[in-house]
Amino acid sequence: MNHIFLIGQIIGIFSVSAVLIFLLAKLVCRQPVIVPDGHGYAVLITGCDSGFGHQLARCLDHKGFVVFAGCLCPEGAGALSLQSQSSRNLKILKLDVTSDHDVQQAKKTVQENLPERGLWAVVNNAGISDWAEIEWSTIEDFHNMVDINLFGSIRTSIAFLPLVRAAKGRMVFMSSIFSFFYCLNMGAYSVSKRGVEAFADCLRVEMASFGVKVSIIQPGNFGRATNIVKMKTAYDIWEKLDDDRKQRFNQQYIKLANEYFLSTTKSGFKDADLVINAMLHAVTAANPKHRYLLASSMDMCFFKLLPFLPTTLTDAVFTLSSMYNKRKEMLYAK
Ligand SMILES: NC(=O)c1ccc[n+]([C@@H]2O[C@H](COP(=O)([O-])OP(=O)(O)OC[C@H]3O[C@@H](n4cnc5c(N)ncnc54)[C@H](OP(=O)(O)O)[C@@H]3O)[C@@H](O)[C@H]2O)c1
Numbered sequence: 544m545n546h547i548f549l550i551g552q553i554i555g556i557f558s559v560s561a562v563l564i565f566l567l568a569k570l571v572c573r574q575p576v577i578v579p580d581g582h583g584y585a586v587l588i589t590g591c592d593s594g595f596g597h598q599l600a601r602c603l604d605h606k607g608f609v610v611f612a613g614c615l616c617p618e619g620a621g622a623l624s625l626q627s628q629s630s631r632n633l634k635i636l637k638l639d640v641t642s643d644h645d646v647q648q649a650k651k652t653v654q655e656n657l658p659e660r661g662l663w664a665v666v667n668n669a670g671i672s673d674w675a676e677i678e679w680s681t682i683e684d685f686h687n688m689v690d691i692n693l694f695g696s697i698r699t700s701i702a703f704l705p706l707v708r709a710a711k712g713r714m715v716f717m718s719s720i721f722s723f724f725y726c727l728n729m730g731a732y733s734v735s736k737r738g739v740e741a742f743a744d745c746l747r748v749e750m751a752s753f754g755v756k757v758s759i760i761q762p763g764n765f766g767r768a769t770n771i772v773k774m775k776t777a778y779d780i781w782e783k784l785d786d787d788r789k790q791r792f793n794q795q796y797i798k799l800a801n802e803y804f805l806s807t808t809k810s811g812f813k814d815a816d817l818v819i820n821a822m823l824h825a826v827t828a829a830n831p832k833h834r835y836l837l838a839s840s841m842d843m844c845f846f847k848l849l850p851f852l853p854t855t856l857t858d859a860v861f862t863l864s865s866m867y868n869k870r871k872e873m874l875y876a877k
Pocket of ligand 1: 589590591594615638640641668671672717718720764765766767769
């Protein structure tokens with residue numbers, strides 16, 4: 544009897560201790576920010592000519608970080624306005640993420656201008672987007688997308704990782720909902736962003752032992768808040784098709800699909816605050832999240848459910864759209 548009582552007591556003490564340790568850990572985790580201001584720390588951001596990268600660079604500059612702002616066109620309007628609106632701590636670097644030479648030159652500049660606490664974070668933000676059905680695309684379309692969005696992030700990460708590891712800092716990757724949400728027209732983009740997430744996930748596991756934290760940002764539709772939407776007409780798409788494809792596809796459908804795509808992007812967020820706040824959190828919080836999913840409340844419910852639903856059901860969601868049915872009737876019809 545005494546035995547049972549003793550075992551009961553031990554189990555009780557263990558449980559209470561476990562709960563206390565858990566609560567204590569939660570309290571410690573609540574420390575909001577590890578870098579209260581950025582003084583003494585540097586951050587490298589790619590794709591700062593416009594959009595999220597541009598805005599993040601300005602925010603981190605205001606927080607006192609030394610910002611190395613990678614720009615595709617350092618003499619362009621975006622880079623010039625960024626420089627003029629920032630402190631002298633923000634340095635514009637020429638950085639085409641598809642170029643080994645640019646990345647190595649950028650690394651040299653960063654190393655020569657590092658503040659005392661080193662390179663705290665790399666934000667792999669540079670990217671492009673486009674839409675096309677897979678059957679309309681060429682292998683070059685896929686190469687171009689993957690070269691910038693995926694290999695650009697890998698190239699930059701490999702080059703700067705030793706500096707970030709030395710600072711026990713942060714690696715942040717710009718992904719998208721299209722890394723897990725597969726739908727019409729986003730084949731090349733989805734391939735590139737799913738690759739980015741695979742790379743970031745593997746990096747997170749490898750870097751955990753060295754105190755480097757890795758975060759993935761997954762924005763939904765922020766097409767109106769940045770320059771990401773590639774404006775093109777149905778004629779542009781049509782003219783890219785070779786004769787064989789022109790025989791197969793219906794020009795009228797392409798016109799309809801282009802209008803539909805552009806109207807969808809207009810329903811997105813008008814400003815980038817949600818994304819910028821998530822990026823800031825990933826760079827400065829004591830406990831950044833592994834993933835930041837950023838979408839409207841309705842979309843959030845669907846995306847949270849998505850991994851648990853059978854593929855047959857998630858594929859069937861598209862059949863609810865009137866556009867999907869029109870496509871079935873019109874796509875190949877002349
Ligand atoms: N906006 C959205 O709805 C959304 C949603 C999900 C994910 N994202 C992702 O967010 C990231 C930032 O995009 P954004 O929306 O801010 O669009 P954005 O305004 O077009 O910004 C992308 C930036 O990347 C630059 N860039 C393009 N090719 C490059 C290269 N080869 N090397 C270096 N920089 C390059 C662009 O330069 P130029 O301006 O000179 O072309 C631009 O500054 C991208 O990775 C994108 O896929 C955006």
